[in-house]
Amino acid sequence: MYSEEVMDHFSNPRNVGTIPDADGVGTEGNPVCGDLMKIFIKVKDNRIEDIKFQTFGCGAAIATSSMATELVKGKTLDEAMELSNQAVAKALGGLPGNKMHCSNLAADAIHAAIEDYRAKHPVASAASS
Numbered sequence: 001m002y003s004e005e006v007m008d009h010f011s012n013p014r015n016v017g018t019i020p021d022a023d024g025v026g027t028e029g030n031p032v033c034g035d036l037m038k039i040f041i042k043v044k045d046n047r048i049e050d051i052k053f054q055t056f057g058c059g060a061a062i063a064t065s066s067m068a069t070e071l072v073k074g075k076t077l078d079e080a081m082e083l084s085n086q087a088v089a090k091a092l093g094g095l096p097g098n099k100m101h102c103s104n105l106a107a108d109a110i111h112a113a114i115e116d117y118r119a120k121h122p123v124a125s126a127a128s129s
Contacts, residue, residue, distance in 0.1 A: 002059070003093030009063035014070050017052040024120065026112025028105045035061040035102060039069070039109040043117055047076050053109075060099035061106075067091050068106035077114050083107050 002010075022040035029036040035057030042050040051073050055065040068088045072080035085103035089095045095103060 001096070002063075005067075005091070005093040006060065006063045006095065009066040009092065010059040013062050013066035015052050015066065015073070016054070018054060019050060019052050022052075022113075024113040024115075024117025026109045026114070026116055028109040028112060030101055030105060033057070033101070035105055037061065037065050037105050037109040039065075039113040041110075041113045041117060043077065043121075047074060048072055048080055049074075051110075051113075058099070058102070060095055060102040063092060064088050064095070064102045064106040065109075068103075068110055072110055077117070081111060081114055083110055 018038075019040035019042055021042075023043045024041045026039045027037065036055070037057070038054045040052045041048050051069045053065040053069055055062050068083060071087065071091060072083055085100065085107045088103040088106050089100060092103075
């Protein structure tokens with residue numbers, strides 16, 4: 001049974017799409033269930049100015065992608081790196097145990113996008129540390 005919050009983010013996902021000139025892109029997938037998430041970020045002044053996602057997977061995967069992007073939008077890169085799968089699941093009012101891996105993918109894809117940005121912009125990243 002899914003919470004109202006999960007159903008809302010599945011039925012009305014926020015931040016769906018791509019950013020063609022993204023500053024960082026992160027992709028995570030689970031070969032067992034087939035879920036695949038791709039996160040795109042635009043960074044300005046060390047903050048996530050814009051974030052979009054494309055997710056191919058179950059309702060929980062879409063809901064966690066939507067919630068995770070909402071949780072980090074406007075945050076500094078360091079704040080966004082602290083996002084955990086538990087925080088995503090809690091913000092959604094919980095997930096069934098067999099769907100917790102979806103929240104891992106969402107947080108991991110955001111972390112991967114930030115790491116991609118930092119690899120492409122080492123001077124900006126060093127200046128913000």
